[in-house]
Structure formats: C-alpha cells, structure tokens
Amino acid sequence: MPANGLHLLPMASSHRGGLSEACVQCSEGKKMVLFVTGLCRFRCFYCPVSSRRNQIDATYANERLVTCDADVLDEARSIGAAGTGITGGDPLGMIDRTEHYVRLLKEEFGPSHHIHLYTHEPNAEKLQRLARAGLDEFRLHIPHYLWGPLAADGGAYRSVLTEAPSWGIRRGVEIPVLPEKEAELVRLLQALDEIGVDFVNLNELEFSETNEEKLHDRGYELDPSNGWGVRGSRAVAQRVVKESRLSIPVHYCSSRFKDSVQLRMRLHRRAERTRPPFAETTSDGTLVFGVVPAPPGRDVARWAERIARRYRLGPKSYRVDFGRRRLELGAERLRRLAPTLGAPAFAVEEYPTADALEVEREPLNREAFAGFTAGGT
Ligand code: SF4
Known part of the structure; x- marks a missing residue:
C-alpha cells in the first residue's frame, strides 16, 4: 500500500x-x-x-x-x-x-x-x-x-x-x-x-x-x-x-x-499460448510432460506411429518432436504405460521457451534401460 x-x-x-x-x-x-x-x-x-x-x-x-x-x-x-x-x-x-x-x-x-x-x-x-x-x-x-x-x-x-x-x-x-x-x-x-x-x-x-x-x-x-x-x-x-x-x-x-x-x-x-494440451503447467510457469526418446537409427515418424497405435493414443494426446527425435505425451499417462513400453521413458520439466531448457528428468521405467538397444520398441 x-x-x-x-x-x-x-x-x-x-x-x-x-x-x-x-x-x-x-x-x-x-x-x-x-x-x-x-x-x-x-x-x-x-x-x-x-x-x-x-x-x-x-x-x-x-x-x-x-x-x-x-x-x-x-x-x-x-x-x-x-x-x-x-x-x-x-x-x-x-x-x-x-x-x-x-x-x-x-x-x-x-x-x-x-x-x-x-x-x-x-x-x-x-x-x-x-x-x-x-x-x-x-x-x-x-x-x-x-x-x-x-x-x-x-x-x-x-x-x-x-x-x-x-x-x-x-x-x-x-x-x-x-x-x-x-x-x-x-x-x-x-x-x-x-x-x-x-x-x-x-x-x-x-x-x-x-x-x-x-x-x-x-x-x-x-x-x-x-x-x-x-x-x-x-x-x-x-x-x-x-x-x-x-x-x-x-x-x-x-x-x-x-x-x-x-x-x-x-x-x-x-x-498458456504454446503448451501442448497434454502438458501441465507448474506454479513456476514450467511445463511437465512425458517423453520417449526414439531408438537411434529408427525412422521417427514410423516408430511413433507404431507406439500411438499400440497404446491407442488420440491425435491430441501426443506429439512427435522430430528435432529432438522423441515422442511426447502426458506424464501420468506415460507413467502408466512405461512398464510395458520396452524403451526408456521419462517425465521431464522444461521451460516453455524457444530453447526449451530442461530443468528435471525423472526416469519412469529403469528396468527398460538395461535391455534397451537400437532395436527396441
Ligand atoms: S558492458 Fe554490459 S553492462 Fe556495460 S553497457 Fe555494455 S552490455 Fe551494458
């Protein structure tokens, strides 16, 4: 005052x-x-x-x-x-x-x-x-x-x-x-x-x-x-x-x-203006969502399509980041899918900025890391 x-x-x-x-x-x-x-x-x-x-x-x-x-x-x-x-x-x-x-x-x-x-x-x-x-x-x-x-x-x-x-x-x-x-x-x-x-x-x-x-x-x-x-x-x-x-x-x-x-x-x-519908906004203004990195050497589009079909992901419930070669979806949904995915999955917290600076990364299925090879999911 x-x-x-x-x-x-x-x-x-x-x-x-x-x-x-x-x-x-x-x-x-x-x-x-x-x-x-x-x-x-x-x-x-x-x-x-x-x-x-x-x-x-x-x-x-x-x-x-x-x-x-x-x-x-x-x-x-x-x-x-x-x-x-x-x-x-x-x-x-x-x-x-x-x-x-x-x-x-x-x-x-x-x-x-x-x-x-x-x-x-x-x-x-x-x-x-x-x-x-x-x-x-x-x-x-x-x-x-x-x-x-x-x-x-x-x-x-x-x-x-x-x-x-x-x-x-x-x-x-x-x-x-x-x-x-x-x-x-x-x-x-x-x-x-x-x-x-x-x-x-x-x-x-x-x-x-x-x-x-x-x-x-x-x-x-x-x-x-x-x-x-x-x-x-x-x-x-x-x-x-x-x-x-x-x-x-x-x-x-x-x-x-x-x-x-x-x-x-x-x-x-x-x-508010740029976040994908499946991401959550924290009180700090950062975004939380799930990511699955594409296996090296795989065609990202075809790999992502296979996962989307297998888990019945609707068009608004995921997206493919071709630059960073990864599939992105809601963190909670990925947490449920992670045990059967057969590939490393993470919940990440990022700035909603053009450089998308990552603040934190939480592994969701450590058991998938050991056996993960270029031939995975
Ligand atoms: S040196 Fe740095 S602080 Fe000083 S005028 Fe230049 S940009 Fe500003």
Whole structure:
C-alpha cells in the first residue's frame, strides 16, 4: 500500500512516484526482451551478460535465436507481448538493425506496442533517429565514474537527457547500485531531479557467471540472505528510495523481483499460448510432460506411429518432436504405460521457451534401460 508516497512491491522492490509503462508491462510478463547484439564497447566490470552472448553479434527475441524477422514477430505473439524492451550489448552500436526492429514491431503491432531501449551511449543523433522510428522511451546507463553532478565529463549525458523531450520521447536513467557509491548516487539523483528526467530505475547489483570473478576482485561479497545480490546494494537502494525527497519517480528493482515475478509471469504467458494440451503447467510457469526418446537409427515418424497405435493414443494426446527425435505425451499417462513400453521413458520439466531448457528428468521405467538397444520398441 502507498505510504507517504512510498509503494512497496513484492521481493523487496519499491518505488516512489509513478512506474514507467515499460516497468508495468515487464512486471506482468508482457514485454518481449529483444537482445539486438552482444557487442558493446563499454565493458563494465559488473556486466551480467552471459558468456554465450557476451561480445557476440547475435540477436535473440527472449530465448529464441533470431534468423529472420518472422522469428521476432512469432516470439512476440507467443507471449502476447504488449511491448518490447530492446537491450544488448549496446543496441546503439547496431543502430541500423535497432531502427529496423523498432519500425518492424510498430508496423506489425501498431503504435500502442510500447518499445523502450537501454543504452550506455549518450548519442543525440542516434536517439533522435529511433524516436522518429517510433521508440517510446530510452534508459541511459550512466557509468559509475560519472555519478555526481553530471558536470564536465558527464555533460554529454546531461545534454541528451535535457534535450530528449523535444524529440517526443520519454527518457530515464537505469543503473546498478554500487554500495560504496551512495554519496555519488545521491548527488546524481539531485542532478537528474534538476533536469527533470521522467524516472530513475535502480537495479540491485548481482553476481552472475560472467562477472563473479571481477566482483570478488573488487571486494564485493554475496549477500547470503538474498540470492545472487551483492551485500549492501539492496540496503543502499532501499534507503535512497525511502529517503529521497525528489520530484522525479525513483524505482528500485531487486534481482529476485526480476526472477520471481517478471520472468515467472512471462513463462506463464508463453506456457498458456504454446503448451501442448497434454502438458501441465507448474506454479513456476514450467511445463511437465512425458517423453520417449526414439531408438537411434529408427525412422521417427514410423516408430511413433507404431507406439500411438499400440497404446491407442488420440491425435491430441501426443506429439512427435522430430528435432529432438522423441515422442511426447502426458506424464501420468506415460507413467502408466512405461512398464510395458520396452524403451526408456521419462517425465521431464522444461521451460516453455524457444530453447526449451530442461530443468528435471525423472526416469519412469529403469528396468527398460538395461535391455534397451537400437532395436527396441
Ligand atoms: S553497457 Fe551494458 S552490455 Fe555494455 S558492458 Fe556495460 S553492462 Fe554490459
């Protein structure tokens, strides 16, 4: 409940003043994440981009590798996206590609499809280009060594943030909270208040597989009571939001909010739209169903047809995944069939995402494993 202008959100997140429309859509799982490129010239020591994507020039729509425009549009439809967040790497480093996607999404889904973008580059010319293409909002990532009054070297950031309203676009600042820089952060917020930016988003600094070593080298520690959060980051952010007497909206987004709320909601939306009728959705938004891998060397279609006939499987009660060479059906049904199947069977839990990441695999008939050969069922 709002208390003295302070709004508390789940997972220790909070805000003072209104939330950006992009943040609202994100918390409801309605934003597609369009990762335009892994390339970025800034190389922040805390960069969380995964090693699979970091400094690699590939585009992903959520977890889907993009090979053509249809991949982007299909992924947006698969979560019923109301908007898109463009990220990277630095999307301004690939300005032609970024502008192309802004235009593509607006043409396909109309002007109400809300698009926001993250960048480290205070480049007025590129941002104006994107504003003309239909970009609704940008969030500047101001480097920590420029936090403070945004004078001298911070001047380029100040001028972009000052000029942006005349380009017809909303502008905010989004930065991770480095716990030892509280004084500089408070001074920066005062400068942003003077400019009158539309909002400031503070993210919890967190460990990831890619930044772990660098964060440890700089003396940061894990907060043992707080997932992957860096000790002190949450406390500083919460204090700043609680005590700030600014006229601009300030929002603190915790790392657990991103995982437990934003991601979970997006998984549920994708599961609702894409899951096969025989799969069950868990409270985390993952899918549970049964799988029977095809024996090596067998024609998958004919093998699956034989099983379907033998066990009288109706057309909606199973499907064949030709890419992964396997038959899929309801987990409970397979549990009942498994003892007579003569081939290994599993109940699996997977993300309902394009990469279908497997979380867990439970064998249903261990006795079938020993005797299973290429000549099985
Ligand atoms: S600007 Fe973003 S993508 Fe680039 S290095 Fe910094 S955190 Fe990573």
